[in-house]
Amino acid sequence: MVTHDLRRATLRRTIARLDRTNAALKIRIDRVGWLRLAIFLIGLLVTVVAFFAAGAPLFWLSGILTVVSFGGAVGYYRWLSGWGVRYASLRAIKAAHAARMDRAWDDLPPAQSDSTHPLAVDLDLTGARSLLRLLDATTSVEGSERLLAWLLDSEPELATIEKRAKLVAELRTLPLFLDRLRVNAARANGGTGRWRARGLLTWFDLDPETSYVRWLCVLIPLALVNLVLLATSPVLWGVGYVIYMGIYFTKTRSLSELSNKAMTAQAFLRQLSAIFGTLELWRYVEGSTLESLCVPFKGAGRPSIALRRIGWLVTAVSFTHNQFTWLIVNSIVPWDMIFGEIMRRERMRLSKTLHGWLDAWFELEASGSLATFGYLNPAYAFPDLHADAGEPTFAARSLTHPLIPVTVSVANNVTIAEPGVLILITGSNMAGKSTFLRTLGLNLCLAYAGAPVAAASLRAGVFRVFTSIRVSDSVTDGFSYFYAEVRRLKALLTALEADDERPLFFLIDEIFRGTNNRERLIGSRSYINALTGRNGLGVISTHDLELVALADTNAQVQNFHFREDVIDRQMVFDYLFRPGPCPTTNALRIMQLEGLPIEAEAGIPNE
16 A cells, blocks of 8 residues: 555655756756757858859758758757746656655645635635645646535535545545646646636626628629729729728628737637647546546547638738738638638637637646645545445545645544534644644545545545634624624524525634623523524534533533643643543643743642
């Protein structure tokens, strides 16, 4: 079985090999660059000498040899430079993979998205040290946005998850395919950042221009008549020419930017063709989910064929860029209008196809990021999700926090047998309560996105997910922290009461922390009792040890805790999830260790 350390060592060796290849390739590129210059200068000198000293035959021979040699050197230089870009892009991709394995945040590509969605804020789904930044290996803005949408889906559907997970599982075994796709995307974009499809879609999604067929039916016969009149009756030709050009100028104003728009579209499609070339040529496993996804890139409608058509049309349209050429050609035949009509039809035909290509690519980008996450973490398992009410609701073995480095993360086993159960977590400050809540939430987000989870195994139902962890006040809206928390917890109750067969999985950190001890205790007891026995399950953390007594009167409240030890006057935490109420507290101990005055009556022993 491949371990994390073995995969990391293999990745490091690959990066070292790419460094050596890039260094050798750079030396060769520099040498060819100097050779190119030498060929030009020496060839020029020999050609000039031949012209004055050896006559025309040697002059032409030396000139031709210089041009051919210089052209060959330029071509070889560009070929080497292209490989240099490929290897540099691949090295950057591999380095980002290594940073993901180590959770080396400073070495990861910058975060691309942010969100104010409660799940994103509470569970660190976006931001500088977030799940999205760890996962996001996409090369397109839209692919990254799709990945975030999957992570933020708080009301998942089992069929959608299973289909997506099947694709991710296939891609997990194809790391070279994914890296090749990313390298081609980086090359196509010139290494200037993420590819953005909106620029291309802006033109393709415009309302169709007015058809020119009716006017072409008038202008083409008129142009033919004018050609006959030019040879037989110049006077009548002049009249016909004025009529022809008058109609033409009136009806072709909307074609004035046709060439620029077409050339812009061609540039985008050329980039897409470089990306989609991998998808067109890849040999798919017959009947695989990947093959089904990539059907748009096969057959007569594949991107390379469409690009050739667009290229031909752009060449035809740009033929009349010169004003003199435009006047001559369009005086004889309505050239711009003919190709404007062809381009209009091609744009309408290609618009639907283009959306299919891009949708498949964005799906592949987002799924590929999840697959890479699984590949880089070989110990992570795909969850076993179900919709069977008779099965355990949530059972995880060796569950860890996916944002904490694998080498230091602490694994815990968690089981919630049935809906209606609430786990109450007590424990000291810094013991791991909040981190544990995020561990549960983040792994559910991974599971519902279709990704492997940070666990040896996870069997769970399909839940709606609700969190109240990082509630903040809002000065501009006039909300205090406590009022904001109350609103959030009210929304949780509303979600719990919704008519939905999927149970609500909720996570609440430090319930009612924004009020005094007495009111917090009374409110927490009432609220916890209101949550139990319903179509939901969840975990609540609290500092109020008095709340553990709820388990004595409510069988659906279960106590668990995290604890700490004091060793050599230092707080030591093992972050293990244990059954029962917490037997220790550490607030006064932390105050004492930091030198704050503590009354003798507090009963803290001196060490």
